[in-house]
Amino acid sequence: MLAALDALPPRLDSPLLFPAARGGHIELEKLREREWALGLRAAGIAHRRIYDLRHTYATWSLAAGVDLFTLSRRMGTSLAMIDATYGHLAPDADERERVLLDAYDKRDDQAASRG
Numbered sequence: 001m002l003a004a005l006d007a008l009p010p011r012l013d014s015p016l017l018f019p020a021a022r023g024g025h026i027e028l029e030k031l032r033e034r035e036w037a038l039g040l041r042a043a044g045i046a047h048r049r050i051y052d053l054r055h056t057y058a059t060w061s062l063a064a065g066v067d068l069f070t071l072s073r074r075m076g077t078s079l080a081m082i083d084a085t086y087g088h089l090a091p092d093a094d095e096r097e098r099v100l101l102d103a104y105d106k107r108d109d110q111a112a113s114r115g
Contacts, residue, residue, distance in 0.1 A: 058082070062089045065096065 005017070013023050020026045032050065040047055054075065061071050068090070072082040087093075 058086045059089055062086055 011019060011023075013019075016023075016025065018026065028050075036050055037047065058071060058075065061074070062068075066074075068082050068087065069079055071086070072079045075082065
């Protein structure tokens with residue numbers, strides 16, 4: 001992605017990374033009509049809202065083991081909202097916590113036995 005962004009020619013007429021064709025901000029409704037819906041159809045993907053990508057990101061992040069605190073920071077929202085909305089998607093959170101605490105405890109025991 002960074003290589004693709006670096007390959008973009010610099011735009012002196014706009015400080016925006018992705019300005020509209022004539023400069024300025026992209027109008028979300030036009031993006032939905034002209035790009036988003038057409039792209040989904042071309043890819044053979046059922047229609048979904050752009051906002052649904054936020055839910056996909058959160059779900060995949062939790063499945064990958066990202067903790068709720070980190071996810072709340074990345075998504076720019078409160079820990080309470082993340083927990084209320086997505087907390088049920090981390091069913092192995094208790095087991096993951098035990099594994100982390102056991103590993104920490106083991107490391108602490110090893111350091112004490114050397115010292």
